Amino acid sequence: MVSMLNMEKKWVFPLVITSLICTILVVTCFNMGLVSSVHKINSIFSIFPAHISMNQRKPGYAESKIDTGPLPPPSGPALPRFAYLVSGSKGDLEKLWRTLHALYHPRNQYVVHLDLEAPAVERVTLASRIANHTVFSKVGNVYMITKANMVTYRGPTMVANTLHACAIHLNRSKNWDWFINLSASDYPLVTQDDLIDAFSDLNRNLNFIEHTSQLGWKADKRAMPLIIDPGLYMSTKSDIFWTSQRRALPTAFKLFTGSAWTVLSHSFVEFCVWGWDNLPRTLLMYYTNFLSSPEGYFQTVVCNVPEFAKTVVNHDLHYISWDTPPKQHPHILTLNDMDKMIRSNAAFARKFSQDDPVLDKIDKDLLGREKGSFTPGAWCSGEPKCLKVGDMNKIKPGPGAQRVRQLIAKLSTKAILGRDQCK
Ligand SMILES: *[C@@H]1O[C@H](CO)[C@@H](O)[C@H](O)[C@H]1NC(C)=O
Ligand SMILES: *[C@@H]1O[C@H](CO)[C@@H](O)[C@H](O)[C@H]1NC(C)=O
Ligand SMILES: *[C@@H]1O[C@H](CO)[C@@H](O)[C@H](O)[C@H]1NC(C)=O
Numbered sequence: 011m012v013s014m015l016n017m018e019k020k021w022v023f024p025l026v027i028t029s030l031i032c033t034i035l036v037v038t039c040f041n042m043g044l045v046s047s048v049h050k051i052n053s054i055f056s057i058f059p060a061h062i063s064m065n066q067r068k069p070g071y072a073e074s075k076i077d078t079g080p081l082p083p084p085s086g087p088a089l090p091r092f093a094y095l096v097s098g099s100k101g102d103l104e105k106l107w108r109t110l111h112a113l114y115h116p117r118n119q120y121v122v123h124l125d126l127e128a129p130a131v132e133r134v135t136l137a138s139r140i141a142n143h144t145v146f147s148k149v150g151n152v153y154m155i156t157k158a159n160m161v162t163y164r165g166p167t168m169v170a171n172t173l174h175a176c177a178i179h180l181n182r183s184k185n186w187d188w189f190i191n192l193s194a195s196d197y198p199l200v201t202q203d204d205l206i207d208a209f210s211d212l213n214r215n216l217n218f219i220e221h222t223s224q225l226g227w228k229a230d231k232r233a234m235p236l237i238i239d240p241g242l243y244m245s246t247k248s249d250i251f252w253t254s255q256r257r258a259l260p261t262a263f264k265l266f267t268g269s270a271w272t273v274l275s276h277s278f279v280e281f282c283v284w285g286w287d288n289l290p291r292t293l294l295m296y297y298t299n300f301l302s303s304p305e306g307y308f309q310t311v312v313c314n315v316p317e318f319a320k321t322v323v324n325h326d327l328h329y330i331s332w333d334t335p336p337k338q339h340p341h342i343l344t345l346n347d348m349d350k351m352i353r354s355n356a357a358f359a360r361k362f363s364q365d366d367p368v369l370d371k372i373d374k375d376l377l378g379r380e381k382g383s384f385t386p387g388a389w390c391s392g393e394p395k396c397l398k399v400g401d402m403n404k405i406k407p408g409p410g411a412q413r414v415r416q417l418i419a420k421l422s423t424k425a426i427l428g429r430d431q432c433k
Pocket of ligand 3: 193307
């Protein structure tokens with residue numbers, strides 16, 4: 011017995027020493043920066059659309075699962091949610107109402123805004139329609155900015171309005187993945203079930219921001235003139251005006267320009283709105299005097315922060331028909347553009363005139379939407395269809411999902427190789 015105990019004691023000492031040495035080795039490795047390279051390797055892989063992503067959003071999804079019955083199988087990431095801004099101006103009430111219906115899904119959240127130029131009666135009508143709507147009032151995911159902003163076309167008040175909507179989304183829920191900025195003249199080319207499906211296995215940190223640093227004629231005509239937007243301080247609307255002074259191109263950061271339509275990740279929106287790094291704030295002030303700041307603000311912020319630069323996909327997911335070279339306004343889309351719109355594989359298109367026949371065609375062929383109703387999805391229940399919210403964790407993607415997946419696959423392959431990114 012005694013000798014057995016001694017034997018055990020002899021074993022214990024080397025064991026303790028060995029584990030001590032191992033622990034010290036591991037700690038040293040971490041201190042030598044091996045940890046950060048592990049992170050880098052992970053982030054490289056996670057840029058690529060992956061079923062297993064390191065960067066899934068917080069467990070907040072559980073909340074909605076509880077009230078809609080059985081949990082979906084634990085494999086794969088939860089379905090994404092989108093946070094939309096749909097904004098309009100004078101005369102846009104009916105367009106906005108239609109776009110909102112075409113875009114609606116109970117998983118998402120919506121901020122709608124009719125700017126100060128829209129007559130009060132339009133805004134009151136919109137507010138009461140939302141309050142009175144069976145589904146909107148039940149789900150509570152459509153929010154109207156009732157204290158309307160003054161928004162000047164091409165002026166910084168446009169960016170301020172977009173950031174306002176971002177802030178409202180951040181405050182109303184932590185539980186969304188991408189912010190999408192639309193106007194009442196935009197329209198979806200795929201159903202929300204399609205879009206949710208196409209984004210479901212994407213890395214949640216990707217930002218879809220069309221951009222370039224090749225300013226071309228914009229260096230002289232945009233970056234150097236100084237403008238003032240009276241919308242910042244006047245209560246009645248007047249156009250922007252120019253000062254006689256011009257300014258040099260910046261050297262503290264690099265300018266980028268691109269499309270005013272973007273799909274922004276939750277993490278990037280937090281970075282821009284909460285701004286514990288000072289760059290988003292500095293650039294917002296810089297862009298106060300910049301003509302057409304919506305075409306540059308997010309581009310310049312994202313590309314001047316290395317961690318975010320590698321999350322950029324160089325596309326705005328829109329079909330927009332420009333002249334070559336582009337003029338101030340894009341073409342109004344009609345039935346003649348239907349094929350090109352579909353072949354672009356884009357998720358959205360602009361711009362459309364109110365109740366143009368092409369919108370009816372999109373409703374019928376691409377969205378399966380009946381006049382005055384929602385774009386149907388697997389969440390719809392009740393009679394007539396979509397009058398009640400069924401299981402909002404179910405989706406039924408159609409051919410639109412394949413189109414958007416095709417487009418995104420091509421783009422994110424480029425992004426992972428760092429091609430076409432902040433160049
Ligand atoms: C809701 O709609 C009814 C008629 O359908 C109308 O009488 C009522 O005033 C509306 N309520 C609000 C808050 O707009
Ligand atoms: C939104 O703002 C209110 C009031 O400041 C605050 O109490 C609440 O916690 C905020 N919600 C979120 C999700 O940040
Ligand atoms: C956001 O959407 C509006 C559409 O109303 C657009 O005009 C604006 O330029 C967009 N982009 C930004 C960065 O504000």
